[in-house]
Amino acid sequence: MVRIESYEKQPPLLKEVTVTLHYHRYDHDYEGWNLWVWLEGETGHMVEFSEEDSYGKTAVFALQSTEEIKRVGFIIRKSTEENDWAGKRFDDRFITSFDPSGHAEVWLMQGMERIYENLNDVTVFPGIISAKIDKWDEISVLTNLSFDWEHDNLHVALHGAEIKKVRVEKDNAGSDLANRLVIKTKNRLSLTKQYQVNLSHFGYCDVTFGDIMRTKKFDQTFKYDGFLGSQYSPEQTSFCFWAPSARQAEIKLFKNGEVFLFKMNHGECGTWHIDLAGDWEGAHYLYRVRIGKEWRETQDPYAKAVSVNGTRSAVVDLGKTNPASWKPVTRTLESPVDAVIYELHIRDATIHEDSGVFNKGKYLGLAEQGTVTAHGFSTGLDYLAELGVTHVQLLPFYDYWTVDETKLDQPQYNWGYDPKHFNAPEGSYSTDPTHHALRIKELKTLIQAIHDRGMSVIMDVVYNHVYDVARSPFHQLVPGYYFRYTRNGKLSNGTGVGNDTASERAMMRRFIVDSLVYWATEYQIDGFRFDLMGIHDVETMRAARSALDNIDPAIMMLGEGWDLQTALPDHLKANQYQADQMKGVAHFNDALRDHLKGNTFSKQDNGFINGRIGMRYHLLQGVSAGMKVPYDRKTFISPEQVVNYAEAHDNHTLWDKLCFTTPNANMSDHKRMHRLATSIILLSQGVPFLHAGQEFMRTKYGVENSYRSPDEINKLDWHRREEFNQTVNFIKGLIRLRKAHPAFRMRTKDDIVNQMHFHATDERLIAYDLTPAEGRYERYTVIHNAHGGPVKYHLDSAGPWHILADGIHADSEPLGVLRSDVVEVSRHSTYVLALPFNSMDSRE
Template identity: 30%
Template sequence: MTTANAAPGRIDSLEARIDYYPTHEIAGFRLRPGKPFPFGATLVPGGVNFSIFSSHAFSCILVLFEKGAKEPLAEIPFPDSFRIGHVWSMMVFDLDCETIEYGYRMDGPFDPLVGHRFDKSKILLDPYAKAVGGRDVWGTPPNWDNLFPYRGRLVFEDFDWEDDRPLEIPIEDLIIYEMHVRSFTQHSSSGAKHPGTFAAMRDKIPYIKELGVNCVELMPVYEFDEFENSRLHPETGEMLYNYWGYSTVNFFAPKAGFAATGRLGMQVDELKTLVKELHKNNIEVILDVVFNHTAEGDERGPTFSFRGIDNKTYYMLTPEGYYYNFSGCGNTLNCNNPIVRSIVLDCLRYWASEYHIDGFRFDLAAILGRDPWGAPLSNPPLLESLAFDPVLGKCKLIAEAWDAGGLYQVGSFPAFGRWAEWNGKYRDDLRCFLKGDAGKVGALAQRIQGSPDLYGWNGRGPTASINFITCHDGFTLYDMFAYNEKHNDANGEHNNDGGNDNDSWNCGCEGETDNPWINDLRKRLIRNAWTILMVSHGVPMVLMGDEMGRTQYGNNNTYCQDNDLNWLDWSLAEKNADLLRFTSYMVAFRKAHPALRSRYHLSNQDFMGSGYADISWHGESAWNADWSDESRTLAFMLCGKHAKSGTVCDDYIYVAMNSHWDTKYIEIPMPAPGSGKWYVAVNTGMPSPEDIFEPGSEPELGDQRHFLIPAYSVVVLVAR
């Protein structure tokens, strides 16, 4: 107990003596039994508390290294008395936290038939390590003979966040920008001082802000090994990497190779500084997290962490002891085992609280709903735990609602009132409509409304739908309209990798062309896609570079390419300045109109007494939409008096979408009396700068009753 006049130093001293004094000595290190919780390595007064779980190991040894050393500094066996239940814990005093790296040796049975694969010759990475050494600088070839390739490091939690915290922007107001940290600034055209790093991304925040998006979704930034399965292209000799990073080495540690300060071990500070600066600019940060598998692969893969600590607990195993492969990457994390569930929860709480992360997108999230034998659960405990976790209470939770084992849950992912989904059906239906497929206007109407057909039946609103047309998987938006087929030869897999269901259209020529008609059509289709995405209910997500016409030259699976196929060429911002202007204005249009950003599904009824339904459907004739299979033209009008369920008043918004190859003569519905005249916000059939007007500066439409909509064009009018 403290007293008012007690000297602070005296109190510190007393606490240190009572709680943390050494009781043992092994190999010259002063020790005492540790605290089982929290797992991992935790700084305590005078020392470090090491704690690790294994339910099947016989014994455990803490292995300490000087930073980067080949041979251990010390190996300290945990005395039997230091184990409580399945947890070994030990406090080690007088360590130099700046220079120590640590790992474990676990001894236990090697009996794959029953799921055990212990190997005490391996030095294992702590699954709870907060920083990892060994891949400190991107692309530096590793020493493959290193007995301890991924090394746990200690981190300090002394970052000064000032008054920062997660922004908690309402999800219906988000506009998500999916991006890869390295790709964003690695190209020489970026002008970045430290290309490919968190620091360089920080320098580009003004660009993100000017584009107008208010959320960045970062492809994996957890520690991964770019050299996992690295190989030389058999023909070109080019090095192919694990570039995207969807293969986690450690869930708690930021990727050192993404930090300009990685070689100094300061990746934690650098990433936190980036998050803090993004928040200052009102931009949220969502992390793409990969809890479906790890980088250890199947039984042929390396043993560096989970497999050697407790294989049977961490992985889903067949009755014969092999690895289930619902991830398509060799193994499957056993997410609904209570121990694994805990590590996922601990991890996300850590990122939310220590890094102020605003949300998470879960790669192949359907796996998180499978039981330990792979069967889908109706009430998956992990998903429920995440949905109701107090620390994650305001975080966005977004599922990629399918997996590589064939479980497809778009519209049926167990949401617990919290989860949103990458809406794959939005992507597919929009792509088909945009290229002029027949029979798509009905589906288009559903997608534009936030997919009530998928989410309305169980009370989920449009915010359950993350609307996207492109993402890192597949073609870029430019390539969507420049290629019919994938061109993945650069991946060294004889063009057998990547999806074949692209729903793309090359507009008449495969790849680059000088044909001005084709190039004009491609520009229009890109603008059409941006426009429909930005006027759709739900949460729009765009892919890095689509705002300026980035191409991957027809490669729809650039997972291994550390080159121009992935790097953003910033000269496109100048070359395609008209597109960049269009896309940023389109983002501004969405932000200017609350009628586009409702939490609740539209009712197709008038509940405000305006004389108009919240949304009404039209075609070439007003009030007469053509829903037939051959229809390729659809229009809708949003009544401004119904914006956000009638809680705010907005302009009337009329959107006509024509994916027909002919120009159409369109009759426009009149807005309610007293609601003003129609103004032209967007006409993708017009050349820049008349393709879009800044919100507030739209010109009045000459003929208020009719207009011509060009082939493959979208027109947006506002009435005020």
């Protein structure tokens, strides 16, 4: 054990920064080299190297922004007269450390991706940067200095294997210089044997794993099923992590103002572990690994608790984090089609000035009871319970990157789709982010409050990517393993944010499943919504379903089954086209969404509710969950696999979409179109999904992607809820109707095929019968009228018909009785009529 001194500095709030960037090229050829620099969300520009010193070339530049600057992006590129981007050195890199005045000074070296913040750390002597097994008979060697293979009289030695030949990869065509060579071996290399490369003048380097990590043999050799993470008891705390590439490992612990360093033991399958005697509760820790010649320091990917801003992992006694109200959950969901999902952002729910909540924007704020507006209208969870939803789907509440937990008195906002620590709660929703155990207790308090109101919790999980690969614990501990790469060695980018996790690899798959099980057991989460689920592979989703079934089959799984262009064979992707291979996993129904209101990515495109012809057939597919009228290429095998929705947190709200597509319509027509769309969602077969505030026609004032917009755009407007109270009551009634009448939530494809019957109509009208095998009614007739005027619809019986919905009102019990074979359906509205088994029933 080594005891070392520790201190921490909080980063300043900066809106203007100055960067001094030094660049050294070993070939001394700086012709055409320059910088491309940018701030997040802003356009980049070129910066020339304008100064020179003994180190090399220097560029000094300043950047300003109206928002806080947290990092500066840059690329070193080669420009010619013909092409500004004739070449570049590495992909996006970021400068993140600034002094209080906003100045950063960094040093870069040719051929090295690392950003040095201290000149004394820079090595200018010849050396091997890395030696990696890329193929079963090839080791690639990277040096810091370029060399002339033909004239420098270099000698290569490989300890542990016999060299067949050496291939040199030159810097560029026509150049005699190189900084990379490939050693071809006579025999197949072993994954468990240690090798060492020696290159004259450059020294030696231990051989570690390169592209070979992305093979099945690597997974078979190093797949590990034992304990990972930290495990606390008052007598000792155990730590274990997986890093087959590492040659040495240490753990650094911070407690009571002191820092302790312990060497860790090498275990089976590439693991490192240590048992530390004594009570380490509350200690923070980091892992340190040596891979090749480089030491790396990072957090525990399995961390259950973290320090403020997630800079360190933390040891926690989870038994002390249960609130006094905590009790075992009882899940009663018989089928996903019985659910009514309500998607909600924790901060949005209570931040409004008249939410009646004390702890606005916090876990505890949403958990508060009896919250009302100044006019006495319920808010928060009380409101959701009154609305009748069964599942509250919370946008990400694991620890994420882009809200600074030390500056919560300043305006900040994010949805949270920028993962940092997957197994620890976000601190900005806590009343004290510096207390790592408190955020856990407060989140559990919220979960229990939802359960106490008879509702369930769905967690929005984002395992498909990380915010910053270079700083991710995954990449720090096992570089090159946890992410997908294209054939040219670049990070796959099907997510559109720069990286895709490789769920098909054994330890990434294990991490996802372990994480889900942890949240389902420790936090009693009732369901999981997978962001960009199509990035994952089918087998991982099946493994997750099996693991959750072992806990409780009532735990829901749903996700975005989009067909994304990630580096994975199409038949392995967990998207809609492979839905038949993922029983118990539901997919968001983008087809119904887009044909209902128009393409979600176009402001002008219309759909069924707002005037477009040719949508009827697609609506028949949608309302039957693709069971009665199958989708052409989707492979849904049961209605529980289909999540029907009209809007979600991203893209325009339905109200804003209607304002864009029908600008000449009045507010009354917009309300009617909106109610028509929402009623179609709630009455369709499958799983209904509402975006928070949809029931009172939420607007984001035309902002399409509000992931970092201010509260004024994102907050739930509880005054608007009061203004649109009639529509809120209509949605309450539709939810009651759906819950009370099983015909609107049939369990199987056969049920829908046999009991759902469509009528011939024109393009702006949908009409169908539901004929349940049992129940109170012989038949239900549902009519969705998208005409701009009333329609007289001819029924096949004079009733008496019980009216359950009339476009403005809805309920599980009759609103009135129709004694006629003709019903006039008002414009842009939904009518539901029910024919009792006892036709003599004349109840008014």
